[in-house]
Amino acid sequence: MGNIASTKGKKRRPVAALPPPAFRWIDGRRFNNLPNTVYPLPSDEKELDRLSLQHFLYRFLWKGNFCSPVERKLKTDGLILDIGCGPGAWILEMASQYQRAKFFGLDFVPIFPAEIKPSNITFLQTNVLEKLPFKDGYFDFVHLGLMNFAFTEDEWKSKVIPEVIRVTKDGGWLEIEEIDTALTNSPSSLVPITDFWIEYLESQGINPHIAEHTLGKLLADTEKFSEIHHRIEIIPYTEQAGQTGKMAKDNTILYYKTIAPIIITQLGNVSATEYEDVMQSLPREFEMCRSYHNMHRIFAQKAPAEIGIAGGAALNNEIL
Numbered sequence: 001m002g003n004i005a006s007t008k009g010k011k012r013r014p015v016a017a018l019p020p021p022a023f024r025w026i027d028g029r030r031f032n033n034l035p036n037t038v039y040p041l042p043s044d045e046k047e048l049d050r051l052s053l054q055h056f057l058y059r060f061l062w063k064g065n066f067c068s069p070v071e072r073k074l075k076t077d078g079l080i081l082d083i084g085c086g087p088g089a090w091i092l093e094m095a096s097q098y099q100r101a102k103f104f105g106l107d108f109v110p111i112f113p114a115e116i117k118p119s120n121i122t123f124l125q126t127n128v129l130e131k132l133p134f135k136d137g138y139f140d141f142v143h144l145g146l147m148n149f150a151f152t153e154d155e156w157k158s159k160v161i162p163e164v165i166r167v168t169k170d171g172g173w174l175e176i177e178e179i180d181t182a183l184t185n186s187p188s189s190l191v192p193i194t195d196f197w198i199e200y201l202e203s204q205g206i207n208p209h210i211a212e213h214t215l216g217k218l219l220a221d222t223e224k225f226s227e228i229h230h231r232i233e234i235i236p237y238t239e240q241a242g243q244t245g246k247m248a249k250d251n252t253i254l255y256y257k258t259i260a261p262i263i264i265t266q267l268g269n270v271s272a273t274e275y276e277d278v279m280q281s282l283p284r285e286f287e288m289c290r291s292y293h294n295m296h297r298i299f300a301q302k303a304p305a306e307i308g309i310a311g312g313a314a315l316n317n318e319i320l
């Protein structure tokens, strides 16, 4: 014991403050713990699986991964950015299909594949709310898939849209894909849960209805786009839609289970048993109510340098 120095009478050295942990856990789900973000969904294996599976469903519903007229660029030397790429299902598929184009995927949590990926993709761990590490006018096509819950409406307006405009070439395209937060023809049992969720999102400064009415207008207000289009596709939750309806139904129930920890634990409005009862009843109730979600693709061309756009582009609603 003689070589253990006595601490008696000695001052303790101050312990260096530890950085906050990168993640926090709620009800067994892992969430990011990054400062200054409103993003409420988990970042764990279950969520990676859900997002990847969902990608294939949405691609099937839309009969393609994008609506912008960028095919020619993709087949040649296009430079493409996917903001908030998550596990990378969209970008992995695009990069395999368009091997001559060069792709960059960004996410602030490194849940994208580190090594096993096509050689024409670079993944970067980056917070989109900070300046993007690309020079002005670098990209032919910038894509944002399901990023609504990542930003407040003010962040869309003051940070995300201006930064996307900065890194897009004159004549390049921006495409945003979103889903309505509220169901159309919702089962009544689900209404309080959706209402709590919407209330929570709004309390964080998120606009849960941004795709329906606001995003197209925010783009038009910049007066930087020569064309803006808004298309809507329906995600059906009935057996009439065959295998797609079944897949869509399972996917949306999984989404409601994903947000359960926030509604049950953080908001405390519904008990776990009540929540589970509603989840159990949804397949039957979706069928009876003929429930569906609207999905949006808003795509816009940054004005080519030679075109003046006094007054900004008109917003074309193309209801499919």
Ligand SMILES: C[S@@+](CC[C@H](N)C(=O)[O-])C[C@H]1O[C@@H](n2cnc3c(N)ncnc32)[C@H](O)[C@@H]1O
Residues within 6 Å of the ligand: 037, 039, 041, 043, 051, 052, 055, 083, 084, 085, 086, 087, 089, 090, 106, 107, 108, 109, 111, 126, 127, 128, 129, 144, 145, 146, 147, 150
């Ligand atoms: C709902 S997921 C969508 C993922 C993918 N785009 C898709 O369509 O499946 C949103 C993604 O945005 C990422 N994200 C949220 N806020 C971000 C930010 N400020 N910067 C970068 N990525 C962010 C999250 O980590 C998550 O992977």
